[in-house]
Amino acid sequence: MKKFGVVAIVGSPNAGKSTLLNNLVGVKISIVSPKVQTTRSTMKGICVKGDSQIVFMDTPGIFRPQKKLEKTIVKHAWSGAHNADVILLIIDSTKGITENDEMIIKSISKEEVPCYVALNKVDKIKKDKLFNMAEKLAEFNVFKEIFMISAQTGERVDVLTDILFDSMPEGEWQFSEDEMTDAPMKFIAQEFTREQIFLLLDKELPYNMAVETDKWEVDENGKTIIYQTIYVIKDSQKAIVLGKGGSMIKKIGMNSRKNIQKLLDGPVHLQLFIKIKENWVEIPDLCL
Ligand SMILES: Nc1nc2c(ncn2[C@@H]2O[C@H](COP(=O)(O)OP(=O)(O)OP(=O)(O)O)[C@@H](O)[C@H]2O)c(=O)[nH]1
Ligand SMILES: [Mg+2]
Known part of the structure; x- marks a missing residue:
């Protein structure tokens, strides 16, 4: 059973x-x-x-x-x-x-x-x-x-x-044997970028940021091309995410890409953008 x-x-x-x-x-x-x-x-x-x-x-x-x-x-x-x-x-x-x-x-x-x-x-x-x-x-x-x-x-x-x-009750399985999650890869990929923001930026900053995957495509060589936007609340935060000469966003992107590659088991190109959106906390799709 x-x-x-x-x-x-x-x-x-x-x-x-x-x-x-x-x-x-x-x-x-x-x-x-x-x-x-x-x-x-x-x-x-x-x-x-x-x-x-x-x-x-x-x-x-x-x-x-x-x-x-x-x-x-x-x-x-x-x-x-x-x-x-x-x-x-x-x-x-x-x-x-x-x-x-x-x-x-x-x-x-x-x-x-x-x-x-x-x-x-x-x-x-x-x-x-x-x-x-x-x-x-x-x-x-x-x-x-x-x-x-x-x-x-x-x-x-x-x-x-x-x-x-x-201790599980009797019942039909609701997922196939090889499924590991029902979360879309798009979502996990944006979470991986948010994780790097949590790991690399100081104190309160990560709490003011959200990440969204805008575009996801696979090119003719089998490489997954992903575009994501990091939403911040104000200009000064944008500067911190960018880092000196773009060094911070490069690091965030590199680390996140490595994790996405492991998950997808294939090559990934990750392109990150930053946008200021004062009220992103009010937008359900962004805050979760
Ligand atoms: N030494 C040690 N560290 C752990 C263990 N489990 C988790 N950690 C660390 O504890 C910290 C928090 O782990 P998370 O898994 O993010 O905790 P969480 O309960 O999901 O946290 P929230 O999502 O913020 O509620 C990370 O730095 C982990 O590496 C453990 O068994 N041993
Ligand atoms: Mg957690």
Whole structure:
């Protein structure tokens, strides 16, 4: 009998949700950075084991939103959780169980689906601290199981997936066996460029930027030609994205192109443009 289910990966910003999704799928599809609020919308990763298929949903970090874009981001995260058969909470064990984590635990305890929790980044923390945290988590009486994993190294991720695959409800698969996501390549490619903005630009700057793929074509030699626009809010930001003599935009483009090439497994030409659009945060297609 076939099994199928959706697992929402939720948690505080920067907990390692996207890193885990990439590890589960085995291919980089979701962007990762040391900054909070890297993920702005949900990203599905599809995995198969035996008769079971799981759609893992990487969601944006949940926090108390202040600004308009933040409210949209958090709304997306919760809509991911509401549509799931199972909720998997990821906690950054190096930070301990924070107030924000507790706020999330209270909210997910109201959802009528099984909840699991994983203490992540165990490669960076002493075992005794982990056991204290696990005890604290058990006291909430919310979780069916508490895992200790490293999404980065893959340590004990198989323990978690074995249990999740077993716990899926019976049902027809909704994707073919070789599909890894339903996200269009166009979208993942623009996310890869946004990732470089997060990795290469300082502090608040990346939060004021969005990326959109304008054109995507394959030439006669099989090379994929991609045109993308980076939207910024003001002139001074445009200058920073350009960098001295265009050095920054060149670096962003080069790194992003490498990741897109890996994903497509073929040659890519990536052309980046910058546009000032004060109100891009108001445009749903751009802010997500
Ligand atoms: N040492 C270590 N670092 C990790 C691990 N998992 C994630 N990280 C790092 O933690 C940072 C955040 O990872 P992300 O996967 O982007 O976190 P996220 O939960 O998706 O963050 P948002 O999208 O902002 O909510 C990155 O610098 C990752 O490299 C881990 O298991 N061990
Ligand atoms: Mg993320």
